Amino acid sequence: MRHDFDEIIDRRGTDSEKWNNYPPDVLPMWVADSDFKCPAPVIDALLNRVRHGVFGYCKDDLEKVEKASAHWMRTRFGWDVRSEWVVFSPGVGTVLSLVVNAFTNPGDYVVVTTPIYPPFSLAPAFNGRKPLSSPLRQGQSGWEFDFDDLETLFAEPRAKLLLLCNPHNPTGKAATEAELLRIGELCLRHGIVVLSDEVHCDYVFPGRKHIPFASLSPQLADISLTAINPSKTFNLADLRTAGVIAGNVVLRERYRTAVTNAKLGRSSLGLLAYEVAYTQCAWYVDELVLYIKANLEYAVDRINRKIPGIRADMPEATYLLWLDCRELGLPQRRLVEFFLQEAKTALNSGTSFGPEGAGFMRLNTACPRAVLEEGLARIERACRAAAAR
Ligand SMILES: Cc1ncc(COP(=O)(O)O)c(C=O)c1O
Structure with a gap:
């Protein structure tokens, strides 16, 4: 069997915590669920x-x-x-x-x-x-x-x-x-x-x-x-x-x-x-893990090469990227605002995971590649603009 992880599914209006929390112009990349359909046999x-x-x-x-x-x-x-x-x-x-x-x-x-x-x-x-x-x-x-x-x-x-x-x-x-x-x-x-x-x-x-x-x-x-x-x-x-x-x-x-x-x-x-x-549904997981790995590799490469002020390491596991944003030099509240208001993306604030998370944000990559590209493009534009100021 094959699953289409590229399929974009509109989750707004479905009581999704991730998608219902922010205005429509903000791309949600926070709560740790995926934006993929579950496997066909489950449906x-x-x-x-x-x-x-x-x-x-x-x-x-x-x-x-x-x-x-x-x-x-x-x-x-x-x-x-x-x-x-x-x-x-x-x-x-x-x-x-x-x-x-x-x-x-x-x-x-x-x-x-x-x-x-x-x-x-x-x-x-x-x-x-x-x-x-x-x-x-x-x-x-x-x-x-x-x-x-x-x-x-x-x-x-x-x-x-x-x-x-x-x-x-x-x-x-x-x-x-x-x-x-x-x-x-x-x-x-x-x-x-x-x-x-x-x-x-x-x-x-x-x-x-x-x-x-x-x-x-x-x-x-x-x-x-x-x-x-x-x-x-x-x-x-x-x-x-x-x-x-x-x-x-x-x-x-x-x-x-x-x-x-x-x-x-x-x-x-x-x-x-x-x-x-x-x-x-073991087949679904085998495909999913490859899809997520490719998403993470793409994100890590783009962040480290193109996005000033943010660094990321390839995780060993999970679809979560722990972004080191300390070079942006913003206190945590400003950092969260920066992602929300300037990059128009919703990520989890690092300090919600404990004080060691100061200067970090968590990005969820369990979404179709096109959505991830859009999110990273927004973050890249905002960081470039901030670096040019
Ligand atoms: C490490 C960890 N444990 C537990 C949960 C929540 O699991 P459940 O949906 O089964 O309550 C999460 C959800 O993000 C998680 O990341």
Whole structure:
């Protein structure tokens, strides 16, 4: 099968968060969903179900979704997941809060590596826990963990949980086996539970591969839970699904209790899309990853060669570009205004990912090439005009 990722689909007027937030002359390149249609088999299955026309409560039989999750992990990443390890959840954002509440007590510390997708810090903070931040460092070979710093934080008596983002949003880092093993070793030494958010796992580019944290050893599987969701890959975020995989029955049942008690519900449409995506649509991902890689290469080349004041490195994973705009010399509020008012593009402000994001903006490249070209042309014009002033 082939999917047309060049197709331009008008998302205005569809309640899209990304497309409805700004005036029509601003091109949105922010929220981390894609502008692509989901794969045809998912659309067909949903249409069939919708035509039935009855949407009463759906049965609590999640076997298909559990099996689909295990199948995806096994076939894409060589991780031998058993379907009974999977607990269905309504979104990885929700998982972060549930895990914080299930595995820590008020006043406990939760370690995160910043800059980071905002709910990693907000879920602990909103629930009366303290996020402890270990900034990533920009080294010779890309973004690096500061293991000494991590160990100092894990050694805090109230530190209980690491929220690991692998692959990492917003830097696009895909952690190596050696890095994950070292993090795991530190967590084992200090009794830290790990939630590995692997929602971006399908977007890892040649040269790196996605390594599920829990797949590396029985010991790491024993202290961790892994969150996945076909939402990013197949553009299904609004169907509110996710799977949490935990081989350790104690962690799994504690998490399951948190989900059950929260009475969050699920929809038959979400369950159906989840299953079809993970069992019938691997071909879509193979095409998508090549499309995104080409988009990113094009963007990085154009930015570094033609856009004064901005620099970008090719990410190892994700469709997100972490733009270093420090040379523009603008305070963050002005930087955001510059993109919105002068470049007429909406990007995420770097500081929404933590104070380390000052001078950075996040650009989403999961859109047709023509849209990306238009966005970069706008940014280029604005930066050239600013440089000429
Ligand atoms: C790292 C990360 N985790 C979780 C989410 C949200 O996932 P979900 O749509 O499953 O709530 C996002 C969305 O941008 C993300 O980037």
